Structure formats: structure tokens, C-alpha cells
Amino acid sequence: MTKHYTMKMRIVTLLGLAMSSLLFLLHAPAVQAAGTPAGTVISNQVTLGYIVEGVATTTSSNTATFTVAEIIDVALVAQDAAPVAVNSPDTSRALTMLLSNIGNGSENFSLIRNNSLPGDQFDPVTAAIGGIFLESGAQAGFQASGPNADTLYISGSNDPGLAADTSRVVYLVSDISGSLALGDTGRASLSAASLTAGAAGAAPGTTLTGLGTGGVDALVGANSATASTTGSYQVGGLAVSVSKSVVLIQDPQGQTGSTAIIMPGTVLTYSITLSVSGNGTANNLAFNDPLPAETNFVPNSITVNGATRTDAVDADNADFTANTINVIFGNTAAPVTHVIEFRVTVN
Template identity: 40%
Template sequence: MDTANSTFASAFAWTRRCTYLCLFSLISAPAGAVGTAVGTVIENTAVVNYDLAGTPLTLQSNTTTVAVAERINVTVTLQSPQTPVAPGDSARALLFTVTNTGNGSETFQLAIDSLIAGDDFDPTPAVPGIYFDTDGSGDFNAGDQPYTPGSNDPDLLADESISIFLVNDIPGGLANGLTGRSQLTATSATGTGAPGTVFGGQGDGGVNAVIGSTGGEAQDTGEYLVSDVQVSVTKAQLVSDPFGGSEPVPGATLTYTIVVTVNSPGTATASTIRDAIPVFTTYVPNSITLNGAALSDLADTDEGEFDTSGTPAVVVRLGDLTQALGAQTVEFQVAID
């Protein structure tokens, strides 16, 4: 083989090998919601195959390595719908989730701001005004742990979320229909800045930390609505298994009880309960009751129906509710598949 052909063959072999290596790296890279984990070592070695005087030879380059840096990102998401309140209410909570959308563990500092422009009144943050949803119920209660800045800042793994309550008191003397807002901010304890800002050696394991697209902090805002009608709704379940016990085994029946109560003067007009049938269960036909009276599954003249037009759901039209009517109790059953 002459020199020109040998050079061409070697170059072709190297190119083909390099192309294979590059393609292999692309399809082998781990993927996930937050990207490759911080500290992951990426290695690459090139191999050249060539012939010398008819003898096939292989030459291996040095290996390059790089440890993946930490990318700092966070999101804050309001979970509560617009929350009805009465003038003078105390300790009214809004529920949020804080999610570490970076690729490493990160500590976040939390802050409440109830002086938000564009609303009608300013709620007054309770002392303290931020709590963890300790029991995971989604309802603010006495067992929820207060947040103390610098003491119990949440430390979240990559893609981990935590539920947070903002708790405010509502001023007295407010007119019906006014709104007040409260905002939760989560800020990376490592730092904030424009995307691409580098904090040398401050990532997990001593790698660099790099600010991602969120700038290292995020906010979301909840809203209170002053209403002359205060409505509460609670839900309970009772498990009955086929063996006379209360274990949630396949074939067991879940009886759901929903209680709606008006707790103030005024009228909650056109009140309707809609409760989607949970996945992994099947609705028990003709099991709907309202205040102990059976309702049919059909969309007929009574208050209830089993609606299958979209996601299967139990629908009960309670109509206009007042405090004088007392609690309205709806029950229905599903069977575990």
C-alpha cells in the first residue's frame, strides 16, 4: 500500500471509529427530569486503527475526564385555589410546593411576602408565617412544623419536592369580593444570579455550581377572596374487605363520605359536588346517597348521577346552601380492582 493510500485508510478508520464513539456517547448518556447527576464523571478515549507495512496497529489516545457540575434550579407552585376568607379570620393557609429542579442536592431559604401590588388588601403574615406540611395532609393543622430561617431550611435532593404553607391573618372590616395576595419565594442557599453564573467549588462534592434558567430562585402567589359565605368540605373513607375486615385488598369496598357545611351567613348558590372515581377502583352501581336518601345513577330528576361522559365521576347537585340547612352528607362506594 502506498503512503497516500495508507494515510487515507488510517484517516478513514480513525474517522469511522471516532464517529462510532461519539454516537455511542450520545445514546448512552443518562436522561432524566433534572439531567445528569452532579459529580458524574464523563470519560472519553479516542482509538486510531491503521496499517503499517501490512500490519494492523491500534493507537489509543489519552483519556479526558470531566465531572458534571451542579446546576441550580428551583420551582415554586401554588396548590391552593383562590381561598375564601371572612374579615377577621386568623391563620388562613395557602399551600405551595417547592421542587428542586437542579441535578444535585440543594438547600433553599424561604420567604413570605404579603405586600403584593395589584390586590385589594394586604393579608398579615402570622408569626411564624411559613410552615411545613409535616403530615402531608394538605391541610394546615397544629402538628405542622414552623419554618425558622437559617435553622431548618429545607435541603432537597434532585427532583425532590416539599409542601409549604403560607399562613396569614385577614384584616377586619373588608367588603365582600375583595382579594388579597401572598407570595412564597424559595432561594438557593448557594446563591442566585443570571443563568450561567458560576460558584466555584460550591456544588455537591466540591464541583462548581452553575445557576440554571430559574436564576436560583422562584416565586408563586396565592390569593384570598373575601366572601360572606364560608363553606367547608371534608372527606372520609371506610374500608370493608370481603372477609369481614378492614384491609384494602382487591375486592374490598371503599365507602366515601363527603360533608359540605356552610359556616357563615349568606347563601352558597348552585353548589355541586363532583368526585372522580379513583384509578384502580370501580364504582359500585346505585351506591350514591344524599343525607341518607338513595339517589339514582342516571341524570334524571334527583340530585345525583354517575357521570361517564369523561373521567367517571359521582356528581351531586346540592343547590343553594345556607347555614340553616346544616351539613349535607354525600356517600358512595367503589371497589378495589
């Protein structure tokens, strides 16, 4: 007669994974100020005073004027300080980029993403909910839905327009495929291009007659009116895994191991390996294992990493309460492995 016993097991209160990648820089690196707005008329008039035959006179020159042309310049800067930690699989994970108009006129920009970059272990997948979102301004950070949801970018429909010297946060949102190894990285890039006709990709200094803000001439800036930046994802910034096995069986006849028979009175020794891998800290890590009705806990049988623990709720970090094994680890820095063992008898 062989009985199979299952034990319900769960990890609770795994709160607030402290991942550095959740932090992102609030400020992009300094970019060149846009300068005098396109269309500004700069004028200069000189006055000259002189004396002829004792009479003082003042005369004024013509006014020399010219108009400030538009320089089309754009910058894109990835804002994540470190690779964004993801699971495998995962959905709707955002990379944060800052799109800045560093020219001196208003410009609209088209955006496009590229998932197939070299130098990584996997390609992020354009998210099912959409691959590029524009910060709505309602709440910092990416919101896929809700009252502060960010705006799905649709090329040709809501291309972001930016006044000179202004910026907008853009999110590259990706799904992550399954079966990736811990530590694998996947890179994706975002590119922006000015929508002024003939600007994007043109040689720096190219003049676009009359196409600047307010009809002034526009000049293509140093980066050919385009910009690109790359962000990356990393699998398992922090992962908690649990494996449970029976390491020793002893039946009432004294048989152990594979020769032992599971019957009432048989003692089972369970071993649980709890691993926190990757980088970061798992806050408030706790282990709870409610025992099934078919088993009886063997009093004072809990060990943690080989050291015995009492069953009471006391100074040691384990207890047996309400038919549940509880072990509290608190804030746990990765990587670390804990082994919990205890014994039960079969009813």
C-alpha cells in the same frame, strides 16, 4: 306593657361546604428535569484498529474527561387551583406552594413571604401560629397541630434542603382580618433563594468556583437561583346568613302593626330570610327554630317562599315537631335566598 320575646335560632348540619379551592393540584406543571448529577465524571475513550504490512493492531486514545458542574435552579409553583375561600375574620388559612430543586445538585433554600402585593383588596396577615410551614410528609394538606402537624419554618434554622430533582410542599399560613366584603381577594407571595454563597440574585451563568455539590463549580441558573409564586385568598367562597324579623303583629283588640300591643293572645308573624351567597354548594342545609316557652305555634302557619306547608313530617320540606320549626333544603347551590314565615301567639 311591652314584652320582649327572644327566639333561639340556629342553623344545624351545614356540612361539607363544597369549595373548589379545597382541591389542589397534586402535580406541579412540568419543570425541566435536573439532568446529570453535579460531580459526575464524563469520560470518553476511542479505539482505533488498523493494518500495517498485514498485521492488525488496535490502539486506544487518551480518555477525555470532564466533570459535570452544578447548575443552581429553583422553582416555586402555587398549587391552589383557585383562590382559597376564607371568612372574615379567619385564622390559620393555608396557601399551598411547591418548592422544587430543578438544578442537578443538592441545595438549601431560604424562604420569605410578602403580604403587601398590589392588585388586591386586602393584605393577608402572617398567621399568629407562624407564616410559613413545611410539609412534614405525614399527611397531605396543612396540619397546624396534632400528630401529623407540619413543621414551622424558621429562617436560618430549618431552611429546607432538597436533593436534585426533588420537591417539598410549603404552606403560606395567614390570618384574615375582619370586616372584609364578600368577594374581596388578598394576595401573598412566597420567595425562595438558594443559600449557596453568592448564588441568589447573581446573573445567570455566574460561576461560583468550588461551591457546588461535592466541591464542583456551581453555575447560577436562568432564574438567578431564586423563585417566587403568588397565591390568593377570597372572602366568602360560600357564606350562609340568616335574618329574622317580626313582620306583622296583631293584638286581640284587632290592632295591627305599631299600634298593636304585645299581650297574651297577640299574634306575631315571623319572617326568616336564609341566604346562601358566594360560590359553591352548601350541603345538607337545614333550618331549625325551637320556639320559646312563652309562645304557642299557630298550626299550619308555616310558609316557605310563600307556599304553605303542613306541620307533619311528610313530603313537603317543613314540619313542626317537638316545639321546633324544621325546614330542610338539602344540598343548596349558591347563590339562593329562602324566606320562611310562621305565626305564633303570645301566652
